[in-house]
Amino acid sequence: MRITTDERTRTASPEPELRTLMLACLAGSDSATQALLTRLSILLRSYFKGRLTRLGRTFADAEDLVQETLISIYTHRHTYDRTQPLTPWAYAIAHYRLVDYLRRTRRSAAALPLDEVPEPFADSDTNATDSGLDLHALISQLNPKMRQAIELVKLQGLSVSEAADRTAMSESAIKVSVHRGLKALAKLVQQRRRA
Amino acid sequence: MKTEDLITMLSTNVPPTRGREFGGAVLIAIGIGTAVALCFECSMFGTGLEGLGGNQPGLQMGVIALVLTLVAAGLRLLFVSARPGKRGPGALFLIGAVLVVIVLAGLFGLMREPRAGWSAMLSGEPLSDCLICVPVIAVPTLIALFWALRRGAPVYPALSGAAAGLISGAMGVAALALHQPTISFLGAAVLYGAPIVLCALLGAVIGWRLLRW
Numbered sequence: 001m002r003i004t005t006d007e008r009t010r011t012a013s014p015e016p017e018l019r020t021l022m023l024a025c026l027a028g029s030d031s032a033t034q035a036l037l038t039r040l041s042i043l044l045r046s047y048f049k050g051r052l053t054r055l056g057r058t059f060a061d062a063e064d065l066v067q068e069t070l071i072s073i074y075t076h077r078h079t080y081d082r083t084q085p086l087t088p089w090a091y092a093i094a095h096y097r098l099v100d101y102l103r104r105t106r107r108s109a110a111a112l113p114l115d116e117v118p119e120p121f122a123d124s125d126t127n128a129t130d131s132g133l134d135l136h137a138l139i140s141q142l143n144p145k146m147r148q149a150i151e152l153v154k155l156q157g158l159s160v161s162e163a164a165d166r167t168a169m170s171e172s173a174i175k176v177s178v179h180r181g182l183k184a185l186a187k188l189v190q191q192r193r194r195a
Numbered sequence: 196m197k198t199e200d201l202i203t204m205l206s207t208n209v210p211p212t213r214g215r216e217f218g219g220a221v222l223i224a225i226g227i228g229t230a231v232a233l234c235f236e237c238s239m240f241g242t243g244l245e246g247l248g249g250n251q252p253g254l255q256m257g258v259i260a261l262v263l264t265l266v267a268a269g270l271r272l273l274f275v276s277a278r279p280g281k282r283g284p285g286a287l288f289l290i291g292a293v294l295v296v297i298v299l300a301g302l303f304g305l306m307r308e309p310r311a312g313w314s315a316m317l318s319g320e321p322l323s324d325c326l327i328c329v330p331v332i333a334v335p336t337l338i339a340l341f342w343a344l345r346r347g348a349p350v351y352p353a354l355s356g357a358a359a360g361l362i363s364g365a366m367g368v369a370a371l372a373l374h375q376p377t378i379s380f381l382g383a384a385v386l387y388g389a390p391i392v393l394c395a396l397l398g399a400v401i402g403w404r405l406l407r408w
């Protein structure tokens with residue numbers, strides 16, 4: 001039986017490429033981080049749509065879950081063990097976000113098996129939709145230090161030292177404010193989903 | 196919000212990460228627990244290790260070895276449970292095995308000692324030392340370990356909290372065992388085993404509430 005190129009592409013494990021990108025992301029590469037999060041978003045979208053459909057839910061919330069998980073993956077990337085495969089780590093975070101979402105929306109997580117084979121990202125889904133969340137509106141709810149740091153470093157693309165020059169904050173304070181701001185942003189996303 | 200806008204924001208000015216933040220925080224927490232234990236030991240009981248000079252040194256060494264095994268296995272479970280995608284069946288098995296040994300020691304003590312002597316083994320100075328020593332050492336250690344766990348990503352918060360409680364309780368008991376000679380299997384099982392289990396349960400309950408992220 002001949003295997004077509006499409007089938008080969010579909011069944012090929014994304015692990016080697018994702019792990020390479022993750023290692024570059026941990027080293028501080030912007031382009032690798034963008035490529036990693038973009039590839040993960042495609043896999044996560046398919047994962048969440050599949051799970052929500054199996055639970056009898058519409059997958060309108062899948063994009064929100066994708067975004068929540070991407071923020072969690074980014075803010076907790078230091079917990080990734082560089083000697084281990086990436087997909088079980090990313091899957092565990094996605095699964096945690098899904099269980100948390102079901103708990104927040106008062107649905108049972110009992111239908112979700114906790115122990116599954118660590119090959120969760122078998123399919124891809126590139127059909128991104130907008131979530132119901134407004135990034136700028138969420139950032140505006142952060143405290144002034146965090147908001148300013150995120151706007152300068154993450155939205156305007158200034159370096160940490162340039163951002164420190166523009167504000168009365170030190171470079172380490174800028175770094176801490178960005179990190180805490182992203183975590184606060186993740187909380188806000190979850191609270192908006194609960195509301 | 197478009198997902199690609201979020202990705203663009205997240206991937207702008209990405210700082211390098213060493214990956215040692217969580218491990219470093221746990222080491223600091225254990226250091227705080229050890230320092231508290233040593234300070235408390237010196238201030239309350241002096242620098243002597245009376246526990247090692249009792250009339251049953253073999254039993255005492257066995258108790259300390261079991262408790263330190265629980266600390267090591269608890270640390271392994273803590274590291275595994277706070278890093279997504281990792282599993283720690285070995286640590287859970289070891290913790291279960293040590294707890295079974297403690298229960299068996301208690302049953303052995305019940306069979307060996309006459310009923311009239313049970314209350315004497317579980318009261319007096321050993322009991323009062325246990326009630327003071329274990330909480331004084333376990334609570335600061337537990338707080339420090341929860342501080343460390345907040346820097347990880349515990350996907351099973353109750354399990355991570357239980358591991359933190361187990362470590363802190365076992366450290367408190369280890370400090371007590373260095374000072375207080377063990378007089379019987381029953382006393383060791385109840386006065387040492389019960390606080391460890393209670394601390395683990397307390398950690399699980401608090402972890403469920405505080406470690407969600």
